[in-house]
Amino acid sequence: MLSSELAELAGVTVRTLRHYHQIGLLPEPPRSIGGYRRYDVSDLVRLLRITRSTALGVPLSALPAVLDDPAAVEELLDELDRQAAAEIERLNARRADIAALRSSGSPPDLPPELSVLRSAPEAGVPEEMARYEHEQLVLIGHLLGEGGPAELAALFEGADREMIERLEPLTARFYVLGPDTPEDEVASLIDDWTTGLAPLSERLAGTPEPDPKASALLDELNEQTLTPVQHRVLRRVLRRLEHEQRPAEP
Amino acid sequence: MLSSELAELAGVTVRTLRHYHQIGLLPEPPRSIGGYRRYDVSDLVRLLRITRSTALGVPLSALPAVLDDPAAVEELLDELDRQAAAEIERLNARRADIAALRSSGSPPDLPPELSVLRSAPEAGVPEEMARYEHEQLVLIGHLLGEGGPAELAALFEGADREMIERLEPLTARFYVLGPDTPEDEVASLIDDWTTGLAPLSERLAGTPEPDPKASALLDELNEQTLTPVQHRVLRRVLRRLEHEQRPAEP
DNA sequence: CTTGACTCCGACGCGACGTCGGAGTTTTGA
DNA sequence: TCAAAACTCCGACGTCGCGTCGGAGTCAAG
Numbered sequence: 221m222l223s224s225e226l227a228e229l230a231g232v233t234v235r236t237l238r239h240y241h242q243i244g245l246l247p248e249p250p251r252s253i254g255g256y257r258r259y260d261v262s263d264l265v266r267l268l269r270i271t272r273s274t275a276l277g278v279p280l281s282a283l284p285a286v287l288d289d290p291a292a293v294e295e296l297l298d299e300l301d302r303q304a305a306a307e308i309e310r311l312n313a314r315r316a317d318i319a320a321l322r323s324s325g326s327p328p329d330l331p332p333e334l335s336v337l338r339s340a341p342e343a344g345v346p347e348e349m350a351r352y353e354h355e356q357l358v359l360i361g362h363l364l365g366e367g368g369p370a371e372l373a374a375l376f377e378g379a380d381r382e383m384i385e386r387l388e389p390l391t392a393r394f395y396v397l398g399p400d401t402p403e404d405e406v407a408s409l410i411d412d413w414t415t416g417l418a419p420l421s422e423r424l425a426g427t428p429e430p431d432p433k434a435s436a437l438l439d440e441l442n443e444q445t446l447t448p449v450q451h452r453v454l455r456r457v458l459r460r461l462e463h464e465q466r467p468a469e470p
Numbered sequence: 471m472l473s474s475e476l477a478e479l480a481g482v483t484v485r486t487l488r489h490y491h492q493i494g495l496l497p498e499p500p501r502s503i504g505g506y507r508r509y510d511v512s513d514l515v516r517l518l519r520i521t522r523s524t525a526l527g528v529p530l531s532a533l534p535a536v537l538d539d540p541a542a543v544e545e546l547l548d549e550l551d552r553q554a555a556a557e558i559e560r561l562n563a564r565r566a567d568i569a570a571l572r573s574s575g576s577p578p579d580l581p582p583e584l585s586v587l588r589s590a591p592e593a594g595v596p597e598e599m600a601r602y603e604h605e606q607l608v609l610i611g612h613l614l615g616e617g618g619p620a621e622l623a624a625l626f627e628g629a630d631r632e633m634i635e636r637l638e639p640l641t642a643r644f645y646v647l648g649p650d651t652p653e654d655e656v657a658s659l660i661d662d663w664t665t666g667l668a669p670l671s672e673r674l675a676g677t678p679e680p681d682p683k684a685s686a687l688l689d690e691l692n693e694q695t696l697t698p699v700q701h702r703v704l705r706r707v708l709r710r711l712e713h714e715q716r717p718a719e720p
Numbered sequence: 721c722t723t724g725a726c727t728c729c730g731a732c733g734c735g736a737c738g739t740c741g742g743a744g745t746t747t748t749g750a
Numbered sequence: 751t752c753a754a755a756a757c758t759c760c761g762a763c764g765t766c767g768c769g770t771c772g773g774a775g776t777c778a779a780g
Contacts, residue, residue, distance in 0.1 A: 472746095489736065505744080
């Protein structure tokens with residue numbers, strides 16, 4: 221038999237044969253005058269034993285041991301089974317993630333649960349601000365850790381839709397704040413927004429304190445991305461919400 | 471932030487960061503006087519967007535496109551989902567194989583269905599012959615192709631257990647044939663075996679002709695491994711079975 | 721005697737990092 | 751204040767199981 225015949229019989233490529241020779245898994249057969257390898261049936265058997273094992277997931281490095289010590293295989297099979305099960309788990313989780321993404325219509329780099337928090341595309345949010353919102357959600361989504369996004373989304377989903385709808389135009393107004401926005405417009409936005417956010421703020425009060433590191437990072441992002449006006453407005457709104465929440469603290 | 475802080479926040483290793491720098495996925499941040507990288511929150515966001523995508527199975531090479539073209543992602547997600555599903559299929563098949571092996575108690579390099587055909591360990595088969603039997607089964611198991619082993623095993627399983635039990639001592643006697651076995655012992659083995667195999671032979675007659683290439687390979691294995699006496703005996707038994715099967719053929 | 725199919729070998733490529741070694745830097749504690 | 755500990759840098763090779771390429775030689779057929 222020549223390389224290609226053996227390879228075809230065993231359902232592998234010629235390159236695979238050469239690889240097995242290189243790592244010493246398959247003994248080098250005698251050569252023809254011209255240097256061609258001539259295999260016989262024992263090589264086929266050896267090769268088949270190898271392919272059957274690799275099909276089970278046995279690494280090539282473990283094969284020398286496996287092939288002539290059938291006892292040592294037992295634990296290996298356990299291990300391989302565990303590995304396969306774990307891998308299946310990961311892949312199933314991945315598929316679930318993909319499905320969630322597809323049904324939520326959100327971009328793939330943020331948790332699908334948070335897609336409720338995104339501004340609607342027809343809200344006319346400037347691109348810069350859309351990116352900001354996106355980055356903020358990415359950050360929040362990760363900093364909340366395992367299951368966090370779901371909880372946060374539940375807060376909003378649980379709230380009455382009306383409130384959300386009342387908030388949307390406010391954030392839209394926030395996103396277009398600039399140095400030439402008239403002062404009374406800014407002031408009214410702060411008022412409206414503070415009162416609009418009040419019910420959410422109450423709900424948030426019942427949840428554990430946010431990780432200070434996370435807050436610091438979020439604030440760093442705000443400072444980097446938002447215009448000075450926006451940053452000032454945001455801080456005032458948050459401060460006033462906090463005061464109303466904890467009026468006792470001086 | 472230093473490398474390790476960023477890495478920990480994002481749940482990756484420092485080496486991963488360096489890798490992303492190397493392939494241009496993550497921009498190089500400014501350095502400290504001593505040359506240390508100082509990251510900020512925007513690097514964290516960028517990194518998180520990357521890790522979320524890779525968790526879905528997106529290859530790093532596709533990320534530059536994915537990160538700033540959310541539209542191109544759709545088909546990619548389809549593809550990734552298909553890949554994941556296919557991989558899960560393969561792993562499930564592998565686990566099924568492993569389970570079959572463990573319940574059949576056969577070594578991992580031959581199809582579990584064929585374990586019925588193995589000699590019992592207490593039959594006192596010489597090691598050399600046990601190896602021969604094993605190799606033969608490996609060969610047959612593969613040459614029969616998809617589903618073949620199951621069919622073959624069905625032939626034996628369907629047969630009455632008594633017949634199998636009557637055959638076992640005969641193969642045991644066959645395996646210890648040597649140059650100094652008395653002639654009448656050889657002759658009686660041929661007789662006993664031929665009649666013992668007759669019912670199986672009849673059943674086999676109903677199945678399609680064996681692949682001539684496969685037969686040739688099996689015969690090559692016999693010739694290589696069996697002693698001359700054994701090879702002669704085997705051929706006589708097979709010839710006599712064939713004659714009884716097709717008495718019309720001269 | 722050419723043509724085409726096949727084989728040989730060496731060497732690099734892939735994907736996503738892990739690991740090692742040696743040199744420099746920053747932080748911490750005595 | 752200064753040394754030890756912890757951290758960071760970079761380059762380069764290793765992992766795993768082969769795929770792919772290139773150039774040279776070999777074999778069967780026309």
